[in-house]
Amino acid sequence: MKALGLIVEYNPFHNGHAYHLQASQEKTNADIVICVMSGYFLQRGEPALLPRRERTEMALRGGADLVVELPYIFSSQHASWFAKGAVSILHHLGAGVVCFGSEHGQIDPFLQLADFLDQNEHAYNHHVKQFINEGYSYPKAASLAFRALSPDTSLPDLTQPNNILGYHYIRSIRELKSNMKPETIARHTAGYHETQISQASIASATSIRRSLINHQQTPEDIKHTIPSTTKHIMQAYESSGNDYFHWEQYFPLLQAKVLTLPVSFLAQIYEAQEGLEHRFSSHIKLHNNFHAFMEAFKTKRYTWTRLQRFAVQLLTGTTKAEAQTALQPEQADHIRILGMNEKGQSYLNHIKKQMEIPVYTKMPREKTPQQTLDERACLAYYSRLTPKERTAKWKEEYQLPPVRL
Amino acid sequence: MKALGLIVEYNPFHNGHAYHLQASQEKTNADIVICVMSGYFLQRGEPALLPRRERTEMALRGGADLVVELPYIFSSQHASWFAKGAVSILHHLGAGVVCFGSEHGQIDPFLQLADFLDQNEHAYNHHVKQFINEGYSYPKAASLAFRALSPDTSLPDLTQPNNILGYHYIRSIRELKSNMKPETIARHTAGYHETQISQASIASATSIRRSLINHQQTPEDIKHTIPSTTKHIMQAYESSGNDYFHWEQYFPLLQAKVLTLPVSFLAQIYEAQEGLEHRFSSHIKLHNNFHAFMEAFKTKRYTWTRLQRFAVQLLTGTTKAEAQTALQPEQADHIRILGMNEKGQSYLNHIKKQMEIPVYTKMPREKTPQQTLDERACLAYYSRLTPKERTAKWKEEYQLPPVRL
Numbered sequence: 001m002k003a004l005g006l007i008v009e010y011n012p013f014h015n016g017h018a019y020h021l022q023a024s025q026e027k028t029n030a031d032i033v034i035c036v037m038s039g040y041f042l043q044r045g046e047p048a049l050l051p052r053r054e055r056t057e058m059a060l061r062g063g064a065d066l067v068v069e070l071p072y073i074f075s076s077q078h079a080s081w082f083a084k085g086a087v088s089i090l091h092h093l094g095a096g097v098v099c100f101g102s103e104h105g106q107i108d109p110f111l112q113l114a115d116f117l118d119q120n121e122h123a124y125n126h127h128v129k130q131f132i133n134e135g136y137s138y139p140k141a142a143s144l145a146f147r148a149l150s151p152d153t154s155l156p157d158l159t160q161p162n163n164i165l166g167y168h169y170i171r172s173i174r175e176l177k178s179n180m181k182p183e184t185i186a187r188h189t190a191g192y193h194e195t196q197i198s199q200a201s202i203a204s205a206t207s208i209r210r211s212l213i214n215h216q217q218t219p220e221d222i223k224h225t226i227p228s229t230t231k232h233i234m235q236a237y238e239s240s241g242n243d244y245f246h247w248e249q250y251f252p253l254l255q256a257k258v259l260t261l262p263v264s265f266l267a268q269i270y271e272a273q274e275g276l277e278h279r280f281s282s283h284i285k286l287h288n289n290f291h292a293f294m295e296a297f298k299t300k301r302y303t304w305t306r307l308q309r310f311a312v313q314l315l316t317g318t319t320k321a322e323a324q325t326a327l328q329p330e331q332a333d334h335i336r337i338l339g340m341n342e343k344g345q346s347y348l349n350h351i352k353k354q355m356e357i358p359v360y361t362k363m364p365r366e367k368t369p370q371q372t373l374d375e376r377a378c379l380a381y382y383s384r385l386t387p388k389e390r391t392a393k394w395k396e397e398y399q400l401p402p403v404r405l
Numbered sequence: 406m407k408a409l410g411l412i413v414e415y416n417p418f419h420n421g422h423a424y425h426l427q428a429s430q431e432k433t434n435a436d437i438v439i440c441v442m443s444g445y446f447l448q449r450g451e452p453a454l455l456p457r458r459e460r461t462e463m464a465l466r467g468g469a470d471l472v473v474e475l476p477y478i479f480s481s482q483h484a485s486w487f488a489k490g491a492v493s494i495l496h497h498l499g500a501g502v503v504c505f506g507s508e509h510g511q512i513d514p515f516l517q518l519a520d521f522l523d524q525n526e527h528a529y530n531h532h533v534k535q536f537i538n539e540g541y542s543y544p545k546a547a548s549l550a551f552r553a554l555s556p557d558t559s560l561p562d563l564t565q566p567n568n569i570l571g572y573h574y575i576r577s578i579r580e581l582k583s584n585m586k587p588e589t590i591a592r593h594t595a596g597y598h599e600t601q602i603s604q605a606s607i608a609s610a611t612s613i614r615r616s617l618i619n620h621q622q623t624p625e626d627i628k629h630t631i632p633s634t635t636k637h638i639m640q641a642y643e644s645s646g647n648d649y650f651h652w653e654q655y656f657p658l659l660q661a662k663v664l665t666l667p668v669s670f671l672a673q674i675y676e677a678q679e680g681l682e683h684r685f686s687s688h689i690k691l692h693n694n695f696h697a698f699m700e701a702f703k704t705k706r707y708t709w710t711r712l713q714r715f716a717v718q719l720l721t722g723t724t725k726a727e728a729q730t731a732l733q734p735e736q737a738d739h740i741r742i743l744g745m746n747e748k749g750q751s752y753l754n755h756i757k758k759q760m761e762i763p764v765y766t767k768m769p770r771e772k773t774p775q776q777t778l779d780e781r782a783c784l785a786y787y788s789r790l791t792p793k794e795r796t797a798k799w800k801e802e803y804q805l806p807p808v809r810l
Contacts, residue, residue: 255795256658256788257665260781261722265670285784285799288792317666376665379690383661388693390660 005095045308088331105186410500450713493736510591744808
């Protein structure tokens with residue numbers, strides 16, 4: 001059985017994702033599709049629009065056979081750690097191939113790119129440092145450093161977000177010495193940063209989230225951009241009285257938490273560097289909402305994404321010491337099953353015996369270092385609900401079985 | 406000018422307080438009345454029903470000439486620290502006499518009690534330890550230890566809360582080697598722990614708070630228990646759209662904060678002892694409101710008051726290290742003026758030159774260790790408001806002058 005691995009957020013699952021899933025399956029002739037999906041907090045430092053359960057069901061209805069969780073410590077991180085976590089899970093689950101979407105769309109130039117950066121590692125790192133000293137953010141410095149090496153124009157452009165992720169997936173496969181084959185297909189979508197939803201059937205997840213949250217549109221209003229299965233899941237979610245998760249809802253808690261802890265505590269939070277904790281604490285006192293705070297705070301060095309990721313670490317209370325322990329294996333220390341269909345279930349039964357890391361369907365009492373942080377991510381994610389709603393949701397972590405189709 | 410010092414909470418200022426103020430003034434023939442008042446969080450570990458400003462005005466309208474703040478680090482503490490902070494402030498303000506309310510009502514037996522406990526210090530401490538080892542809370546162990554010494558029945562009974570405070574005021578005066586004279590008058594009120602308001606004109610502050618919060622009564626409903634000045638201040642407070650501060654409002658934030666910090670952080674919070682932080686964190690997850698949480702949590706050893714005080718330290722994020730630094734002088738490191746009338750103002754001008762600790766009318770940028778914690782208490786106190794309301798209130802700390810009558 002040939003297993004295809006996909007690394008996803010599905011925030012929410014839309015037509016672009018459906019296209020990518022199908023096209024990847026066709027390209028790789030896979031018998032089974034495994035998705036490793038971020039849980040509660042996503043790569044750019046945002047809470048997931050809907051809880052994992054709903055997003056898992058969207059994935060299964062959209063063609064996935066098995067959905068597993070990317071542990072929290074990898075999910076709200078820059079591309080390098082994000083890739084290590086996700087690739088290691090697909091490797092342990094026996095995926096023969098991982099197929100990522102990229103702006104470039106051809107796999108061979110990615111492999112050449114990885115070789116090129118291996119050969120020029122010293123010069124590359126030197127340039128990165130130089131640009132950081134000039135006050136650029138890490139992602140900007142990395143992309144300027146790449147250009148400074150005058151790469152062949154046939155290589156993927158490392159200023160594009162999905163090319164960057166793709167490159168890191170390949171690096172992680174090599175570091176793991178995995179036999180997993182990388183593959184890519186061109187992203188068939190609006191640009192990642194595009195925010196306006198159009199009449200086209202493929203819109204960015206960002207524009208979909210904005211339509212739902214800022215413009216209070218309904219799933220019916222955006223139905224041309226999402227599969228009907230996604231639409232039905234969202235409608236059921238809404239009609240049960242739930243609303244979508246976004247940063248503004250967390251601002252009152254984030255503000256209160258940051259201002260009622262000593263700065264010496266904040267300095268121990270993961271990603272607190274260069275006095276960021278002092279600036280964060282003095283700025284957040286002045287603003288009434290997350291957007292205004294971020295707009296006033298972001299600089300050339302502290303990008304919106306960097307600040308959001310730090311805000312997530314503050315919200316979950318993840319310390320440098322905890323992150324170090326959780327990241328020490330440089331890969332996932334467990335696999336959490338979020339959902340499966342029959343095919344996924346039988347695949348899982350088949351490979352379970354040869355798994356090198358433990359597999360869980362619920363949160364256990366005795367936790368691995370990564371699970372300790374997964375639980376805090378869950379506690380933080382639901383913290384914006386009322387205490388009564390929270391306690392119900394927290395219990396589900398320990399009680400509810402995976403979604404089954 | 407003979408200055409009388411009173412140590413108060415005025416939560417809120419009621420007929421019993423008015424009686425105590427007048428009777429103390431008559432008994433001591435004082436020219437001026439100075440009140441040192443707890444700020445945002447009170448001795449039994451509760452948020453003040455109304456902000457300092459309103460309670461300051463109540464005090465001034467009720468006969469006080471000068472109202473100053475008891476710094477946070479002394480205000481939510483057991484009697485010994487509470488007394489050290491309050492007595493040191495009255496001493497620095499040149500009060501010639503401090504007059505406290507007590508169940509006993511005679512000063513000489515209090516002085517004899519202090520001598521008696523000095524003489525029996527060793528045996529007393531031995532008994533306290535023994536009872537604590539048997540699982541009693543500190544206050545219970547202290548009162549059992551006192552009884553075990555078979556004190557003369559003429560001595561004040563140290564199982565009564567106001568007698569305990571009185572004893573500690575006398576100890577603090579002696580430790581400071583202050584010339585301030587202690588005086589006491591019998592409390593003319595309902596018992597401190599009484600919760601039902603009656604038709605009598607003197608009711609406990611607890612029963613008044615309960616009437617306003619739990620039974621949603623209006624200041625008009627309880628007018629027989631409070632001076633008309635207090636009633637008018639409360640009515641103005643309510644009609645400006647404000648509501649009273651109480652623990653249930655803080656529960657969502659407290660719960661979220663405790664559960665989204667590593668237990669290693671909680672262990673560094675002041676008053677975290679004997680693994681209290683672990684128990685606190687695992688219990689608070691299970692409950693929807695403060696009352697249910699406390700009811701389920703309290704034990705023979707962990708009294709309601711002890712738990713509430715720890716909850717206050719968690720809410721303000723006060724660490725053991727910060728408390729140690731702030732308590733190191735064993736007295737107030739500054740005086741904050743909350744309000745005054747003309748007489749209070751001229752008294753203050755008169756004694757200002759000979760003051761040994763700095764006097765402030767607003768929160769300064771450069772803070773003493775105690776002021777750093779005062780500011781966090783303010784941030785924590787208003788944290789239950791919306792971010793917009795919070796930022797307005799926080800600014801007042803730095804901007805508004807004292808209340809003047």
